[in-house]
Amino acid sequence: MHCSDVAIRHGRRTVVSGIDLSLEDGMSAAITGRSGSGKSSLLSAILGMVPIASGTIEVDGKGVHSLRGAHRREYLRHTVSVVFQHGELLEELEPVENVAIAAILAGSPRRAAFQEAEELLEDLGVPARGVSTQVLSGGEHQRVAVARALITRPSLVLADEPTGSLDAEFREMVGDLVLSIPKRWGSSVLIVTHDDALARRADAAFSLVPDHNGVAHLEPAP
Numbered sequence: 001m002h003c004s005d006v007a008i009r010h011g012r013r014t015v016v017s018g019i020d021l022s023l024e025d026g027m028s029a030a031i032t033g034r035s036g037s038g039k040s041s042l043l044s045a046i047l048g049m050v051p052i053a054s055g056t057i058e059v060d061g062k063g064v065h066s067l068r069g070a071h072r073r074e075y076l077r078h079t080v081s082v083v084f085q086h087g088e089l090l091e092e093l094e095p096v097e098n099v100a101i102a103a104i105l106a107g108s109p110r111r112a113a114f115q116e117a118e119e120l121l122e123d124l125g126v127p128a129r130g131v132s133t134q135v136l137s138g139g140e141h142q143r144v145a146v147a148r149a150l151i152t153r154p155s156l157v158l159a160d161e162p163t164g165s166l167d168a169e170f171r172e173m174v175g176d177l178v179l180s181i182p183k184r185w186g187s188s189v190l191i192v193t194h195d196d197a198l199a200r201r202a203d204a205a206f207s208l209v210p211d212h213n214g215v216a217h218l219e220p221a222p
């Protein structure tokens with residue numbers, strides 16, 4: 001993933017500018033920064049959900065913001081996936097259904113999707129069936145979210161505050177899991193977090209720092 005001289009505007013306000021960020025295959029990187037500095041905006045731009053005012057964002061050699069139609073769907077279903085702060089699971093479905101659904105939407109046959117989902121959940125130590133997603137612990141919940149992000153074997157996993165909703169007892173475990181994604185599953189990982197300890201454990205750590213105009217720039221984390 002390569003961001004080159006990226007600027008993002010919301011309305012007339014420039015939130016981030018001059019962002020150069022490269023994440024090689026199979027590596028992890030983290031971005032910290034105070035609330036409102038533009039971390040989620042940058043992740044959304046990499047996802048292609050937020051337009052960029054200038055610069056380019058390339059994932060797997062393709063310009064994210066020039067993808068249209070089937071190419072854009074392919075990008076969102078196969079190339080990139082997201083782990084959200086609160087997991088964003090469908091509470092009325094079992095864990096295995098929450099995970100398999102991502103593969104089914106990406107075109108996998110139903111049977112293969114469920115088998116793969118069960119294997120991933122077993123690998124991650126979360127019950128796949130017979131339990132409502134609603135009663136999972138915070139740590140289990142986020143592990144299901146990670147499994148759902150991995151089932152399509154994306155090149156890039158974007159993790160937006162993956163440990164932000166967790167108690168201390170689960171924070172380290174889920175942080176370890178997210179950081180282990182490149183070695184265990186081969187996807188690269190970009191984490192946005194307020195957790196400096198988590199950020200320091202990534203292969204590279206950056207901080208979004210606003211200048212005197214309130215426009216944030218990316219700097220190596222202190």
Ligand SMILES: Nc1ncnc2c1ncn2[C@@H]1O[C@H](COP(=O)(O)OP(=O)(O)OP(=O)(O)O)[C@@H](O)[C@H]1O
Nearest residue numbers: 010011015033034035036037038039040041042194
């Ligand atoms: N869709 C939008 N329209 C207008 N302003 C927005 C929009 N999305 C975000 N902003 C503003 O852009 C700035 C950056 O927001 P963003 O959510 O990217 O920051 P953040 O660093 O992720 O913050 P936090 O750590 O609190 O999640 C904020 O001032 C926010 O209010």
